[in-house]
Amino acid sequence: MATATLVEHYSKDQVEDDDHWSCFCPKSGIFRSPHRLASRHHPPSDPDLDAASFILSLLPSAHSPRPAFLDSVTGRCVTFSDLHRSVLSLASTLRLALDLRPGDVVLLLSPNSVIYPAIVLAVLASGAVLSPASPLCTPSEIARQARDSGAVLAIATPEEAHKLVSAGVPTLLTHRSPEDRDGPPSVEEMMECSDPLAAPPPARGKSDVAAVLYSSGTTGAPKGVVLTHGNLIAMVSLLRWSAEVSGAEDDVYLAFIPMYHVYGLAFFALGLPSLGATTVVMSRFDLEAAMEAVARHGVTNIPAVPPVVVAMAKSSKRWDLSGLRRVGTGAAALGAEAARRFRRRYPWAELREGYGLTESGGAATFAVVASRRAEGRGVGQLLPGFEARVVAPATGKEEGPGGVGELWLRGPTVMREYLGDEAATAAELVGGEWLRTGDLVYFDEEGFLFIVDRIKEHIKHNGYQVWRANLMGSIVRETAVADLRNQLQVTPSELEALLLTHPHILDAAVVPLEDEEAGQVPMAYLVRSTESQLTSEEVIQFVASQVAPHKKIRRVAFISSIPRSPAGKILRKELIANANQAVLPKL
CATH class of the missing domain: 3.30.300.30 (ANL, C-terminal domain)
Structure with missing residues (x-):
């Protein structure tokens, strides 16, 4: 599948006057986004552009002392100046000292940390392919991912490195453990010591593979989701657009969503640095610690998941969250009552819902305006450049507004394929471009998406x-x-x-x-x-x-x-x- 750009997905029959723009075309049976991406958010059209170069070009000055990442517990700060240096230094070491070649896969096994984004960007800048793994996985699951992805190198924290023994992959430690003072250099040391000007980065383009992420496997075995540099560039562009239209550009963010997941990767490791935003990082989620971090560090925006929203709404404890402006939720269902309870508890904070999945690069819909209506407005509208079909499971008929069926998506962040699985790719990517989500949905007349259920x-x-119909904050x-x-x-x-x-x-x-x-x-x-x-x-x-x-x-x-x-x-x-x-x- 050729990766389409954000602009290519706009239909030729879209009119310039937004007041006359319809989200649904009866002739084609396709829903389209009512939103346009302003020209300032369009990434360069250069097909040879890679994600790391694009993101680095958007960062604040290489000499900026502005905090990029803050550790919520220790207060350790990584400035944008530190981030520039760390990315380029580590990328050079990976290429020169470790002979990492374009297309080689690097498995990253670590919880959230203030250096996680630098490692991600350095792997991409080196020309390698990133495959992040969950520290919750067992050694056998890690070995399976290493084998399936073809990893030639792993980067892991000292606490997680033992899980890679059976995988047989050479492993770098993110930092030295207190008892290990004579071992090989750690990633942190490589970020400080190498010469970032020693060699130019290898050429990688938008169509080249950038990352292999593994789906959660909630109902089956995890599959490797292949995302290209073009997919990642589009993800960053859409996040920058959404931050601007929702007024969140100057927010301080809290990161407890794991950065090895597409949600956390897109937000914290790739997107927010390009905004010049400050992110407060938690290595693991704890409700009380998270709420205390909000007050202590002036957090204004929490990208969250439904269980966190429910816990915030139902907790009997009281925290000073007066500075909180926005809470986002996506990736799973949030019930209507949970949304109402949250809004009653925190009436000053906007609750915005979105929808996406690993196979869509974490993107698909977004609530541009936080709804105050009792029933909400579903999970928002399609993001710029996205199109959708609603296909009735029994008949294969394409439904219009109000019609219920399986959601099919086409957009600039949709995966290229499942790694090494042609049958699964053919089944999920219809015609090589329409992603079958497995979610039963409908759109209303204004293009708001409502999730009804999982088909299976x-x-x-x-x-x-x-x-099992959890209506995700809506009333059907x-x-x-x-x-x-x-x-x-x-x-x-x-x-x-x-x-x-x-x-x-x-x-x-x-x-x-x-x-x-x-x-x-x-x-x-x-x-x-x-x-x-x-x-x-x-x-x-x-x-x-x-x-x-x-x-x-x-x-x-x-x-x-x-x-x-x-x-x-x-x-x-x-x-x-x-x-x-x-x-x-x-x-």
């Missing part, structure tokens, strides 16, 4: 398909619901969204539990507040009083936390495996 996640109970219009009922026989289950309306339930996940009589029954995994004595029977009665009989929760388990991906998506396969293996008493 349903519970079959006595012949009914009990679909009655006609859309009626159409969906006709299509699926039954439309249950706002079960998770319903459970989260209970004042003592902090988090919830609903999965199918195998049952001899019914085939499958809904089971709920719940996190209850610490002071709560909520019982399983009370939960079952709470749901039963508000849903049809076939949607009732039949089993309940209380756990300390819901397993989620870094983006906040529920890891259902873990819960399903546990549910069907455990011996649970009937309730």
